[in-house]
Amino acid sequence: MGLHRWLAKKIIHWLTRERSPGITPLCDFDHLCNEIRPADVVLIEGRSRVSDVIKTVTLSPWTHAALYVGRIRDVDDAVARERLRLHYNGSSDDRVIVEAELGRG
Numbered sequence: 748m749g750l751h752r753w754l755a756k757k758i759i760h761w762l763t764r765e766r767s768p769g770i771t772p773l774c775d776f777d778h779l780c781n782e783i784r785p786a787d788v789v790l791i792e793g794r795s796r797v798s799d800v801i802k803t804v805t806l807s808p809w810t811h812a813a814l815y816v817g818r819i820r821d822v823d824d825a826v827a828r829e830r831l832r833l834h835y836n837g838s839s840d841d842r843v844i845v846e847a848e849l850g851r852g
Contacts, residue, residue, distance in 0.1 A: 762797040763848070766795070818843070
C-alpha cells in the first residue's frame with residue numbers, strides 16, 4: 748500500500764468515526780417504522796467529524812440522506828431484488844436503506 752493510500756485511509760477513518768448517539772433522538776423510531784414507505788428519502792443525523800462540518804455549514808441537524816428500499820422480499824422487480832441481494836447478506840425480511848458512506852461508497 749502506497750503512502751498516499753495509507754494516509755487517505757487514516758484521514759477517512761478519523762473523519763468518519765462515529766460518536767455514541769445523543770440522549771434525545773430527533774425522531775420517534777417506532778413511528779417512523781410505521782409510516783415509512785419504499786422510495787421514501789430518510790434524513791440522517793450523522794455523528795462523525797465530517798458530519799459536524801456539514802451541520803455547521805448547512806445549519807441543519809441532517810447530514811446526509813438515504814433511500815428506503817423496504818423489505819427485499821417485497822420488491823416486485825426480480826432484477827432489482829437480485830441486485831439488492833448481491834449487496835445485502837441479511838434476511839429478506841429486514842428493512843433496507845441505500846446510502847453512501849465516505850470511504851466506503
